[in-house]
Amino acid sequence: MIGNVIVGQSGGPTSVINSSLAGVFKTAKDRGAKKVYGMLHGVKGLLDKQYVDLSEKIKTDIDIDLLKRTPSSYLGSCRYKLPEIGEDRETYDKIFKILDELEIKYFFYIGGNDSMDTIKKLSDYGLIINSDIRFMGVPKTIDNDLAVTDHTPGYGSAAKFIASTMKEIIRDGLVYDYPQVTVVEIMGRNAGWLTAAAALARGEDCEGVDLIYLPEKVFDIDHFMARVEEKVGDGRSVVVAVSEGIKVEDGRYVFELADHVEFVDAFGHKQLAGTAKFLADKIGAAYGVKTRAIELATLQRCAAHMTSRTDITEAFNVGGAAVKAAFEGESGKVVVLKRVCDDPYMCITETHDVHQIANIEKKIPLEWITDDDYVTMDLIHYIRPLIQAELSPIMVDGLPRHLNINM
């Protein structure tokens, strides 16, 4: 019999992070794990001995299927960075003591950049104290900014939601016979992968987004205004996709520009208008056209009712692959996705040294961004397979059913 397993989730939620949890749980049980614990609120919760025996929560195949369709982190999450080992060994000793009490032999952590940092430090510390616990990272992030892996689980579903929603916003935006400008703000402070997914909207049945602005390139407001004016001048309605993270040449975020005017609310609290709102207001003031600012906001990362089956399956598989690798003796690694063929799309999992992944940010190659404020077909071909196919929600009484650890 294999020893005990513990799994945690960390960082910002995604629509499919629980599919990875399902992958870890089911594969560990199938492969003979005695107990599979779930830490609540990640490592931070573990430090407070907050955990559950997952077999008491996930009892049936329908529970597994609900879990795969439940957005956000089933186990709760945290934003907690472990101290440097040299600075604070106490925290590490505490964690390893708790793991020993639970007779843990395998530790899995599902998360993005910061969470991979946790795996790196714990496995490093494990080596120092000669622990036989295996540590594996399971990648997730809607931002798709992890190094080495072809893409991250969570990105495909967010991209599918963004592209679908853009198609709907475009239909809505072109309905009147006078020009109207819609500016849609999409997540991504430093990497434009999510915003680039707006390009998928264009097709046989859709005019598509007119302009796309990504944080990888300096944002030139005058150029932007001229491009919008040019299109509005033709009497056309325009839909623009912008990353929340676009910056002007001096390094300020666009949403910080609104701040130039004294905008504090009644409580002295500085308010920042969003990027889209700032640009939409500027366009409205300059050209007298009707404008709308839309922030896709949190919906991008939790719209579990519109996931990519490709993504949800890969999310399950990276969880399962992490278990397989750990049970076979690997540690200090992250499971990554490797695209072995573009057409037909095929992706396999591999494991990779966590030191080469943690804390590194993957951006869009500049050659995938065009001079006319759009993206190349190469970028579209890269994203398209990741949004394919659906996993329908399980609908109960008109609404998608989730699995809730508290109920």
Place this chain on the structure above:
Amino acid sequence: MIGNVIVGQSGGPTSVINSSLAGVFKTAKDRGAKKVYGMLHGVKGLLDKQYVDLSEKIKTDIDIDLLKRTPSSYLGSCRYKLPEIGEDRETYDKIFKILDELEIKYFFYIGGNDSMDTIKKLSDYGLIINSDIRFMGVPKTIDNDLAVTDHTPGYGSAAKFIASTMKEIIRDGLVYDYPQVTVVEIMGRNAGWLTAAAALARGEDCEGVDLIYLPEKVFDIDHFMARVEEKVGDGRSVVVAVSEGIKVEDGRYVFELADHVEFVDAFGHKQLAGTAKFLADKIGAAYGVKTRAIELATLQRCAAHMTSRTDITEAFNVGGAAVKAAFEGESGKVVVLKRVCDDPYMCITETHDVHQIANIEKKIPLEWITDDDYVTMDLIHYIRPLIQAELSPIMVDGLPRHLNINM
């Protein structure tokens, strides 16, 4: 053979307004209409002789099925109010001349309050000049604020999207182990029907929304802040649903309060923060908790990927019933929905004099709003049947496919 038919769409789009168009088109063709024209951009486009022969656009059953799943107004829309008959007969003469040129005998207009006003005036004018053209209104509006009808087509799908999305936002909002306040702003300037749909999120698998504020009741900021403080004080995360239209006692919208501080952007353009943003910032400043403001924005009215099959079927049926009634000689009427049974839910169509519907706004009865900032089970029982069942999008290459009149 029956004479020619013309149909138009007007006002703000919904996810299912094209299902009503499909209902008018298919029923008119099935019942022997010679030609079915579609006016482009409603009556305003008609005045410019903008119309299409719909048989040249909607050719197959698959086109009908795509049309039912296409958000926004397939024919384009307008925001145009006909002049009073006494003030400007020219406009009316022009419209009737164009209708005569096209040999129109039946005129259908799909829209909300303002559009019903158009039907009222055109049918009144028809009586004055002794025209034999039949005028029928087909109701739509996500706002559910039309009089007489049990509910409006479009509302059920918007309610389903709102409730589904709230469930996802709640999962996302409760993920951390420290309190976080999420304020979600939902459409509805004067009527709270859409915001009330947030109450459907609560159930066996979901904690639900904590507080709901509707425009039917005066919004007391001090009371609101106290309620939030009470919940946050327990260390809980809180999710609040607010109508964009909530007003304080002196009659100002909450989003106008931010305006007290000099907030003009660099162009002298007055910016209004949204209701949710204003309240979230106020909570953050007062209690030092993390807050998020989410506006569901346009997505509420165009999320065709998450429609209620009940709604989409009823939308089709009101279109068809309008045709049947007109072909049987009725005019100056609106098709309304009448709930004949609650359990099992059954709704039939009737026709009703447009004079008793146009320009009247239906609000939520005050007895359906509770003193503890929530809604009653009566209101939930009223909404619940309207969100039942799904009509899956037709997915092509990973995205919902639509029917586009321009492509």
